[in-house]
Amino acid sequence: MQVVGLTTQQEVYVASKERKFRINEMLKIVDESLGTPLGEVVETQAYNRYIPLSIDKGFVDKGVIASLQSIGYNISEDEINIAKVRLLKEAPYPIKTGSNVVSPEFSEVKSLLVKERPEDGLVLGVIKGTEEMGQEMDEELKDIAPLFEDEEVIPQIGVPFNFKVKAMHQYPHIGIIGGSGSGKSFGMRVILEELMKLRVPTIVFDPHFEMDFSTKFEKLADKYANDFSNDFEVYQIGQTVGVNFSDLSTKDLSDLLAAASSLSDSMINAVQSLHHKRDSLLSFKGRLEDLQKAQELGRKRLERDVKSGAVEGDLKEEYQMYLELLDAYGNLPPSSVSGLIWRLNRLEREGLFSHSIDQIEVGIKERKLVVIQGPIWLLQVFATYVLGTLYRKRRDYKDAQYRQQEVDYFPPFVIATDEAHNFAPKGYDAPANKVIKEIAQEGRKYGTFLILATQRPTLLDETVTAQLNTKFVFRTVRASDIETIKQETDLTAEEAKRLPYLRSGDTFVSSAIFGRTLAVRIRASKTESPHTENPFEELNNHSEAEDDKLYQAIVNSLPIDSNDMMSKLEEINDRLDVVLERNILADKLDDLAEKGKIVARKSIFGKIYEEIE
Amino acid sequence: MKMLLTEDLKFLLKDCNDKLKEKYENQSNLGKKDLRRLISKMAEFISLNRMKKVEIDKLIKGRPIIGVDGSVNKQGKVYPHYIELLQALAKSTDRSQSGIVRHDIFSPMIEKDKQNILKKVSIANNKVDEDSKVYAQEVAGKIRSSLLASLEVLVAYDSILKWNPSLIMMDGSLARYKIQAEEEWEELVELALKREVLIVGVIEEIGTHDLSLALGDDLPNKMVDMYDRELMFGLLEIGEMMLFADPKDQLKKAFVRSSRDPGVIGIDLLKEQSSVIKDVASLVYSLTPEAGRGIPIWLDIVDEEVRISNKMMEMIIDNYLDPTLKQRLFHSKRADRVY
Ligand SMILES: Nc1ncnc2c1ncn2[C@@H]1O[C@H](COP(=O)(O)OP(=O)(O)OP(=O)(O)O)[C@@H](O)[C@H]1O
Ligand SMILES: [Mg+2]
Numbered sequence: 001m002q003v004v005g006l007t008t009q010q011e012v013y014v015a016s017k018e019r020k021f022r023i024n025e026m027l028k029i030v031d032e033s034l035g036t037p038l039g040e041v042v043e044t045q046a047y048n049r050y051i052p053l054s055i056d057k058g059f060v061d062k063g064v065i066a067s068l069q070s071i072g073y074n075i076s077e078d079e080i081n082i083a084k085v086r087l088l089k090e091a092p093y094p095i096k097t098g099s100n101v102v103s104p105e106f107s108e109v110k111s112l113l114v115k116e117r118p119e120d121g122l123v124l125g126v127i128k129g130t131e132e133m134g135q136e137m138d139e140e141l142k143d144i145a146p147l148f149e150d151e152e153v154i155p156q157i158g159v160p161f162n163f164k165v166k167a168m169h170q171y172p173h174i175g176i177i178g179g180s181g182s183g184k185s186f187g188m189r190v191i192l193e194e195l196m197k198l199r200v201p202t203i204v205f206d207p208h209f210e211m212d213f214s215t216k217f218e219k220l221a222d223k224y225a226n227d228f229s230n231d232f233e234v235y236q237i238g239q240t241v242g243v244n245f246s247d248l249s250t251k252d253l254s255d256l257l258a259a260a261s262s263l264s265d266s267m268i269n270a271v272q273s274l275h276h277k278r279d280s281l282l283s284f285k286g287r288l289e290d291l292q293k294a295q296e297l298g299r300k301r302l303e304r305d306v307k308s309g310a311v312e313g314d315l316k317e318e319y320q321m322y323l324e325l326l327d328a329y330g331n332l333p334p335s336s337v338s339g340l341i342w343r344l345n346r347l348e349r350e351g352l353f354s355h356s357i358d359q360i361e362v363g364i365k366e367r368k369l370v371v372i373q374g375p376i377w378l379l380q381v382f383a384t385y386v387l388g389t390l391y392r393k394r395r396d397y398k399d400a401q402y403r404q405q406e407v408d409y410f411p412p413f414v415i416a417t418d419e420a421h422n423f424a425p426k427g428y429d430a431p432a433n434k435v436i437k438e439i440a441q442e443g444r445k446y447g448t449f450l451i452l453a454t455q456r457p458t459l460l461d462e463t464v465t466a467q468l469n470t471k472f473v474f475r476t477v478r479a480s481d482i483e484t485i486k487q488e489t490d491l492t493a494e495e496a497k498r499l500p501y502l503r504s505g506d507t508f509v510s511s512a513i514f515g516r517t518l519a520v521r522i523r524a525s526k527t528e529s530p531h532t533e534n535p536f537e538e539l540n541n542h543s544e545a546e547d548d549k550l551y552q553a554i555v556n557s558l559p560i561d562s563n564d565m566m567s568k569l570e571e572i573n574d575r576l577d578v579v580l581e582r583n584i585l586a587d588k589l590d591d592l593a594e595k596g597k598i599v600a601r602k603s604i605f606g607k608i609y610e611e612i613e
Numbered sequence: 614m615k616m617l618l619t620e621d622l623k624f625l626l627k628d629c630n631d632k633l634k635e636k637y638e639n640q641s642n643l644g645k646k647d648l649r650r651l652i653s654k655m656a657e658f659i660s661l662n663r664m665k666k667v668e669i670d671k672l673i674k675g676r677p678i679i680g681v682d683g684s685v686n687k688q689g690k691v692y693p694h695y696i697e698l699l700q701a702l703a704k705s706t707d708r709s710q711s712g713i714v715r716h717d718i719f720s721p722m723i724e725k726d727k728q729n730i731l732k733k734v735s736i737a738n739n740k741v742d743e744d745s746k747v748y749a750q751e752v753a754g755k756i757r758s759s760l761l762a763s764l765e766v767l768v769a770y771d772s773i774l775k776w777n778p779s780l781i782m783m784d785g786s787l788a789r790y791k792i793q794a795e796e797e798w799e800e801l802v803e804l805a806l807k808r809e810v811l812i813v814g815v816i817e818e819i820g821t822h823d824l825s826l827a828l829g830d831d832l833p834n835k836m837v838d839m840y841d842r843e844l845m846f847g848l849l850e851i852g853e854m855m856l857f858a859d860p861k862d863q864l865k866k867a868f869v870r871s872s873r874d875p876g877v878i879g880i881d882l883l884k885e886q887s888s889v890i891k892d893v894a895s896l897v898y899s900l901t902p903e904a905g906r907g908i909p910i911w912l913d914i915v916d917e918e919v920r921i922s923n924k925m926m927e928m929i930i931d932n933y934l935d936p937t938l939k940q941r942l943f944h945s946k947r948a949d950r951v952y
Contacts, residue, residue, distance in 0.1 A: 061902055061903050061904070063663055063899070063903075064899070064900060064901065064902050064903075064910055066666070067663070067664065067669065067896075067899040067900050068706075068900060068910060068911065070664075070666045070669040070670065071669060071673060071677075071678045071706050071896075071900070071911070072677055072678070072706040072707055073706040073708065073911070073914075074708070075910075075914075077708060078914075
């Protein structure tokens with residue numbers, strides 16, 4: 001390997017006849033006068049001096065190349081490999097052309113690639129282009145990050161990528177960016193597994209219901225597996241967790257109602273006047289419904305009936321209460337009131353108000369990873385509420401600590417979410433915007449860190465984006481997103497050019513912690529999402545199961561004569577949890593026969609269904 | 614640089630064009646068919662096929678093929694102030710073998726070469742009359758050519774000893790080696806025949822007029838002094854060979870149209886090996902890119918490797934010649950011209 005052509009202080013070209021270059025691999029340039037600088041391969045090319053030669057002297061056709069091969073000469077071996085190499089540090093003057101180039105030893109680059117011991121950091125994958133150094137590594141770095149390629153788990157060959165989580169104290173927050181299918185969720189899973197390994201308290205908002213860690217990744221050998229069952233909890237909004245209505249501020253409440261369906265100005269106005277501090281769901285909902293009733297009856301009728309004595313006793317009291325409500329809120333449009341009731345009911349039906357966030361708090365205090373699942377519309381507001389509450393607790397604890405007051409311990413924690421552009425969108429105000437922005441800007445002070453994944457970095461609030469000190473950039477095709485990435489990371493033009501072609505699971509890590517961009521392949525996860533079943537396979541599996549159920553129900557009644565089904569129908573229906581009619585049963589039997597599970601024998605009188613011998 | 618296109622110049626060019634046109638396009642000339650008929654008295658037309666792997670294997674029997682080519686680089690321009698670096702290469706298709714290279718240097722400024730030139734000039738000039746006097750520059754050119762030819766023959770010879778090839782492809786006519794490097798050539802032929810090594814010369818620029826000489830008065834007046842390349846232009850189909858019946862100078866000769874280019878290349882073989890000329894021609898044809906200029910790619914590859922670029926030549930001279938000497942003896946003032 002040799003430096004060829006024009007060189008600069010930042011870049012050189014290296015050529016080799018024998019050796020192919022790997023993108024991102026490190027090379028050492030033996031220019032002693034510059035202290036043998038290190039560089040990274042940023043572009044690779046192969047060049048055949050005889051094939052382009054044909055461009056001006058005539059195209060070399062395939063037949064000729066084959067004939068040449070027949071006489072023993074393979075023209076493709078005349079290829080010269082060329083790598084564009086960027087120096088890690090700018091040299092004081094250009095590299096000498098002709099300088100020898102060698103692969104560095106691991107010890108020469110260790111400090112650049114390894115910032116933390118594996119047991120203290122997040123072991124997320126393998127640094128690409130380090131394959132050649134893998135053998136010389138310290139033992140503790142070996143065999144800790146197997147990869148998943150072409151549906152198979154393969155051993156780690158290069159240097160592991162170990163994210164120094166402690167450095168987040170200085171360089172907080174992580175962004176995970178990439179198009180659909182690029183490996184964000186997979187990468188997030190691996191990050192979360194590692195956070196559990198370190199027992200970092202974490203809240204995960206999971207709009208896709210995919211973050212469960214109880215299923216071991218099937219293809220992974222047991223020696224790499226981990227049992228996370230005691231390290232995480234999964235809660236669903238409305239099923240296991242919810243909001244304590246009386247904790248809600250008026251703002252929280254309007255956000256919640258708006259999440260159910262957007263609110264008009266007059267509705268917001270109505271919430272502001274109708275919601276009282278310490279209201280319970282009962283008191284608030286009662287007030288709304290009473291007001292609605294009062295508006296339906298109308299002030300005139302109420303006053304008349306009360307005056308005329310047409311209503312007495314309880315009813316009279318009720319009417320009087322209605323009148324008071326009308327005095328207080330009568331100017332609110334009835335349509336707004338009924339709109340609020342409709343929204344409140346929707347939330348209530350979701351079970352949102354039947355639970356609390358107590359378990360979440362317990363989980364965090366136990367240093368667990370708490371996954372909160374729910375539909376995105378609900379998750380957004382719920383997150384606002386949860387984050388507001390927990391962040392406040394942590395802040396209060398820290399502030400009290402600064403003031404040297406005794407308070408209950410509340411641990412630092414990490415917040416992770418997919419679809420982050422929904423939580424903190426650019427350009428308009430979403431419920432969670434404020435709290436996420438606040439954590440982005442001053443979470444570092446309180447030990448609260450964000451991990452935000454999004455397909456659309458362009459739609460994410462800029463102040464939040466700017467605070468993400470580490471970004472994992474996966475495959476991205478959309479030009480506007482690539483533009484945003486170029487502005488928000490230190491990815492070079494060559495790297496940005498490669499973004500559309502990255503494989504799923506390959507990522508550029510642009511991090512203030514490493515001071516430069518690393519190309520990384522995310523390791524095989526230890527667990528897998530419980531529902532990675534292909535939807536089409538799911539369809540087939542489902543009907544298989546149905547067929548099987550039916551078969552079990554009829555097998556003991558075989559043979560069945562098509563002329564005399566009624567006699568068997570009852571016993572079959574007894575065995576099934578549905579009731580089949582005669583002709584439906586006939587259809588199903590034909591279907592089973594078609595699939596070869598039973599035999600339909602034709603006789604002069606009709607069909608007889610029989611068991612297969 | 615601006616070309617001054619004067620009326621005069623325009624006239625000269627037009628006139629030249631008209632004269633050429635009259636000679637080559639005017640169909641008082643023979644048509645293609647008639648010309649082929651005439652030629653068929655002394656030569657045979659044969660169509661070649663591109664060879665399949667099995668056919669190639671049968672011909673070469675697992676032995677390598679060698680390509681031989683030479684190159685000359687010149688530093689300085691005007692006699693006698695120049696130096697020439699000659700190089701010949703024999704390259705095997707067996708990639709594990711590095712090429713056999715021989716070098717030589719020629720310069721009229723070197724005493725030995727100078728004496729050689731002077732001797733030849735005086736011999737020639739003693740024999741001939743005044744108006745065909747030979748000049749030292751010409752003689753120098755011939756000496757250099759023959760030095761190069763012997764270098765090429767020598768590397769071919771070496772390659773037989775070293776690699777036992779099935780075939781040696783030389784860049785240029787075998788006749789040239791026979792004339793310009795007689796002694797070495799005889800030895801090469803002897804060894805090649807003994808070891809059963811085929812030798813083929815591939816000629817890109819055909820400079821003979823064998824056809825018009827042989828056809829003589831059968832040709833229309835205007836065609837009698839035409840060169841072979843002119844007569845052959847467009848005469849053959851792609852992949853067609855025209856094989857001369859009688860070996861001349863102990864060599865069996867043929868013209869082949871080996872690419873889409875309407876011109877032909879020449880090949881020649883030792884008379885003793887002429888029985889396989891069709892196979893050898895087919896091999897040459899198979900190795901020639903259809904859209905190329907007719908030369909087998911293997912010779913292009915050898916050529917590319919042997920050619921020392923002028924830039925490199927300059928560097929070599931810089932490294933080994935004293936700069937003041939270089940400036941004094943070989944520096945061409947023209948190189949300083951700014952165009
Ligand atoms: N590190 C990896 N190693 C091997 N395969 C991977 C890796 N990351 C992702 N993949 C493959 O790519 C598929 C898609 O990845 P993933 O679900 O993480 O995409 P995504 O970026 O979250 O997409 P979306 O935005 O649509 O949710 C995975 O199911 C897996 O097969
Ligand atoms: Mg995903």
